[in-house]
Amino acid sequence: xxxxxxxxxxxxxxxxxxxxxxxxxxxxxxxxxxxxxxxxxxxxxxxxxxxxxxxxxxxxxxxxxxxxxxxxxxxxxxxxxxxxxxxxxxxxxxxxxxxxxxxxxxxxxxxxxxxxxxxxxxxxxxxxxxxxxxxxxxxxxxxxxxxxxxxxxxxxxxxxxxxxxxxxxxxxxxxxxxxxxxxxxx
Numbered sequence: 001x002x003x004x005x006x007x008x009x010x011x012x013x014x015x016x017x018x019x020x021x022x023x024x025x026x027x028x029x030x031x032x033x034x035x036x037x038x039x040x041x042x043x044x045x046x047x048x049x050x051x052x053x054x055x056x057x058x059x060x061x062x063x064x065x066x067x068x069x070x071x072x073x074x075x076x077x078x079x080x081x082x083x084x085x086x087x088x089x090x091x092x093x094x095x096x097x098x099x100x101x102x103x104x105x106x107x108x109x110x111x112x113x114x115x116x117x118x119x120x121x122x123x124x125x126x127x128x129x130x131x132x133x134x135x136x137x138x139x140x141x142x143x144x145x146x147x148x149x150x151x152x153x154x155x156x157x158x159x160x161x162x163x164x165x166x167x168x169x170x171x172x173x174x175x176x177x178x179x180x181x182x183x184x185x186x
Contacts, residue, residue, distance in 0.1 A: 008052050011052065011055070012050050012052075015050050015148055015149070016050070018149070019044075019045070019047060022045065022151075023043075023044035023045055026039075026042060026044075026045060026157075027039055027042045027043070027044070033154035033155075033156075033157040033158050033161060034157050034158070035157075035158055045180055045181075045183065046180070046181040046182065046183065047179065047180055047181060048121075048148075048177045048178050048179060048180075048181060050148050050178075051148065051177070051178055053092070054091065054146070054147040054148055054176060054177075054178035054179075055144060055145075055146040055147070055148060056089045056090065056091060056144070056145050056146075056147070057089065057142050057143070057144060057145075058087035058088060058089035058098075058142065058143055058144075058145045059087070059088045059089070059140065059141070059142055060085050060086075060087060060137040060138065060139060060140065060141045060142070060143060061085060061086040061087075061088060061139060062084070062085050062137070062138065062139040063083055063084055063085055063086070066082040066083055066084045066102075067082065067083045068080055068081070068082055068083075069081050069082070069083050069101065069167065071101070071112070071164040071165060071167060072164070072165045072167075073162045073163060073164050073165060074125055074153075074155045074161070074162055074163045074165065075155070075159070075161075075162040076162040079103070079164050080103070080104075081101035081102060081103055081110065081164075082101065082102050082103070082104070083099055083100075083101060084100055084101065084102045084109070085099075085100045085109075085137065086098070086099050086100065087099075087100060087111070087143070087145060089145060091147075091174050091176065092174070094174055096172055096174055098111050098113055098145075098170050098172070099111075099167075099169050099170055100131070107132070108130045108131065108132055109130065109131040109132070109133065109137075110128065110129075110130055110164075111128065111129040111130070111131065111145075111170070112126055112127075112128050112164055112165070112166035112167075112170055113126055113127060113128075113129070113150075113166050113170045113171070113172055113176075114126040114127075114166050114170065114171045114172065115127075115171075115172040115174055115175060115176040116172070116173070116174060116175040116176075117175060117176060117177060117181075121177065121181050121182065122150075122152065122179070122180065122181055122182055123152040123153070123156040123180070123182050123183075124182075125153070125155070125156070125163070125165055125166075126165065126166040126170075127150040127151060127152055127153075127179060127180065128150065128151055128152075128153055129145065129146075129147070129149060129150055129151075131143065131145070147176050147178035147179055148178045148179055149179060150176070150178060150179025150180060151179060151180045152180045152182070152183070156182070156183060157183055
C-alpha cells in the first residue's frame, strides 16, 4: 500500500498524532522555539481542521541543471538553495505549481510557500512543507503533497531564529486552509 492509499481514518489519526507530538515538543523541549518564559502558558499550536482535499498528487518536473538561488531570510544573510524541480497539481479545481529547493547534501525537498491565508490565518512570512520521497523523483513521477503538514518556521515563534522567505515564484494565488495557523490565532 502506498502512502496515498492509506485510509482517510488512518491518515487523520496519523496527522493528529503528529500534531500532538509537535505540541508536546513545543511546550516542553529545551530546543522549542517558544521562548522559555512563555512555555508554561503554552497549550498547543493552532491548526486548520484536517482536510483530505488538501492532500494532493503532484507531477514532478525535474530541472536538469538545477539553478542556485539565494533565498532571503527573516534576519541575517540569505541562504543558498538549488531549484531542483517544480511540482504541478490541482487544488479545488485550480492548477498550481510550487518550486522545490534543496541545499547541498540534503535529501529532504524544501517547499516554502505563501497563499491567501498568509498574514491573516497563517504566519505572515509564509509556511513550509518538507517532502521525504523514498527515492529521488524523476521527471513525470507523481508524489503526494499534503498541505495539512504545512508548518510555520521557528521564526514565527521567536525573533532569535532566521528563516528563509518563500520566493515570489512560490506565492500561490489560492487559499490553502490546511496545516498550521498563526500562533497569534491561538
